Amino acid sequence: MGNLLGSWRFKEPSTIEECDSTWGSDSEGEEPPAEDDSGISDSISPADSERASGQAGDTSPQLMDSPEAAPKMKRSFYAARDLYKYRHSYPNFRKSRQPNEYRNLRFYMNKIPLVPDGIYIEEILTKWRGDYDKLEHNHTYIQWLFPLREQGLNFYAHELTQDEIKEFQSTREAKRRFVAAYSMMLDFYGVKLLDKNGNVTRAPNWRERFQHLNESHHNYLRITRILKSLGELGYEAFKAPLVRFFLEESVCNGTLLNMQHSALEYYVYTIRLPAARRRLLRYARQHYRPSHAFLWGPPSKKRAGGSVGAGSSGIRAPAPTPEQQRRGEENTPILSSHDAIMCQELAGGGINGCAELGSSGAGVQRALMLVEVRGQRSDYDEAFPF
Secondary structure: OHHHHHHOOOOOOOOHHHHOOOOOOOOOOOOOOOOOOOOOOOOOOHHHHHHHHHHHHOOOOOOOOOHHHOOOOOOOHHHHHHHHHHHOOOOOOOOOOOOOOOHHHHHHOOOOOEOOOOEOHHHHHHHHOOOHHHHHHOOOOHHHHOOOOOEOOOOOOOOOOHHHHHHHHOOHHHHHHHHHHHHHHHHHOOEEEOOOOOOEEEOOOHHHHHHHHHHOOHHHHHHHHHHHHHHHOOOHHHHHHHHHHHHHHHHHOOOOHHHHHHHHHHHHHHOOOHHHHHHHHHHHHHHOOOHHHOOOOOOOOEEOOEEOOOOOOOOOOOOOOHHHHHHHHOOOOOEOHHHHHHHHHHHOOOHHHHHHHOOOHHHHHHHHHHHHHHOOOOHHHHOOOO
8 A cells, every 4th residue: 555655646737727726616725824923024114105105196008908909818738737736735746865955944044155156145135135237147046045846947956845944934044034035036126025914015216127127028937936935935925915016017007018927827826825816816807908808717607517717728738658657757856837948948949958958057057048148038938928
């Protein structure tokens, strides 16, 4: 019996509908309580309150309710499956055979530097904040600042483990620095963290930073990683305020138009509680133009044998070949669809090209630099809609 249980694998979903429990019954857990030991103050300063209340007077371009004004979009099975695995804690994940060194926690305790750059967390937090060129063009720090249980493109960064997550969440110093790193990245995007509940508003320099964010699409991938990491390290409650903010700016105000699809297709679905996702999607649907093109539910009608989500194709992913099945059972690292985009760009031959990168720092930097040089969407947008 032990061998049977040890070889059992969770059947992965093969359609968007199977990945998305937002509008149906689900078993994805309850919303965690707000984090009290977050490392930031409870109060909102008068200046912040004034800025927040002053947003109502801002006039921003609005999307027109016409087919011509709407970008052509569709749901991505690859995105839905990637985020399904995340929300369900990677059901087929196998523990690494390597000893658990708690490298992410030790980095946040300022005991080891970021590799390959050799920089400690305190230096990043004190010297990099406001250095937007460095935050934009350095591509190795993001995997260290926001670790996940999946492999990123910096192969020197270590994946989180369950034991390390528990230890991290009980270490006040690490949590304080994690929130400081989150605040630093929000500032980079033109957003200000207001309180210990994760509420956010526009930063004083939001116009300049939003203009940059509209043109720097690789930062959309970073934001998805940040949202995932918040959930892993005990700050699930921080996600909804940030996602709501980006929906407001991209869908309602039109100030982050290029982020609109990423916010709806990725950011919303990093949130584990279906009720919270429904609230965000209903909010977005009220303001989305043209309204008939909204793809993210709720389902318009029930069909015999199940429901079909709005905007989804219902097409199943191709069945794996025996060789692919054998490879899937081996102990290989998880690679998110976001990082697969970058690998595909480098290798020019699909996701399997990632193996050619190796583990050298030069390979990592070359991959990320090539993505940065392009800076535009390419022909793989149909599979990975960024």
